[in-house]
Amino acid sequence: MNIRFSDDLLSDLRAIAGALRLLFLFGLGIILLFLIFYWDALCSRPFIEAGPTELVQTLFLVLSTALFFLEAHRRREMRGALVLTGGFIGCMLIREQDYFLDIISHGCWKWPALALTFSCLTYAFTRLRATISALACFVRWRYFPVLLVGIVIVLAYSRLFGMGILWDVLIPEEGSRMAKNAMEESSELLGYMFILASALLLRFEKH
Numbered sequence: 001m002n003i004r005f006s007d008d009l010l011s012d013l014r015a016i017a018g019a020l021r022l023l024f025l026f027g028l029g030i031i032l033l034f035l036i037f038y039w040d041a042l043c044s045r046p047f048i049e050a051g052p053t054e055l056v057q058t059l060f061l062v063l064s065t066a067l068f069f070l071e072a073h074r075r076r077e078m079r080g081a082l083v084l085t086g087g088f089i090g091c092m093l094i095r096e097q098d099y100f101l102d103i104i105s106h107g108c109w110k111w112p113a114l115a116l117t118f119s120c121l122t123y124a125f126t127r128l129r130a131t132i133s134a135l136a137c138f139v140r141w142r143y144f145p146v147l148l149v150g151i152v153i154v155l156a157y158s159r160l161f162g163m164g165i166l167w168d169v170l171i172p173e174e175g176s177r178m179a180k181n182a183m184e185e186s187s188e189l190l191g192y193m194f195i196l197a198s199a200l201l202l203r204f205e206k207h
Helices: 007-041 052-074 076-096 110-125 128-140 144-161 164-170 175-204
Strands: none
Touching: 007 052, 007 175, 052 076, 052 175, 076 110, 076 128, 110 128, 128 144, 144 175, 164 175
16 A cells, blocks of 8 residues: 655644553553552551642642743743643642641631732733733643643542542441542542643643
8 A cells, every 4th residue: 555655644643643642641640640549548547638649749739830830931922821820720739738737827728829819810910911812822722621621620520529428328337538538639639640741741842
């Protein structure tokens, strides 16, 4: 069979190869999450605030926040959108540290989160027209759905399927609390992986 390697064919092959590469990387990511889950499950106190899952969640959020703010500096056409995204992920990072910040005072996490929110919103609204253009550019970005999937998993899926009332019915013994924590924390970790993946795709794609 004679196939001419035209520019269109090469472009199609590159697109297919890119999708397969992304599938392979996400597969490796899922294996990594399983290993972290298994490590946490073997701990004497599984899925606590200072356990392996929570620590990796924090690492993912730190990297994601830093990458989005870095790309805001690098990509002028998306700057306002990436500042807002970095601020949003940064607030998620602060919220994840509530266990440690509560040592200072109960609900202490709200104040740095509010300060970050106010700073990012002020930046966006003082450049409102540019921010709207940046948001439009960002949502048209081909990997934007990866970020959306991560946010939906963290804010909706992990909350709904980590509800205590559900696990009390399924596992009426004392183990329901552990099962609830395992489900919620592992789901959050999956969502944070998608968020970090979107930040890495933004950082390393050809621009």
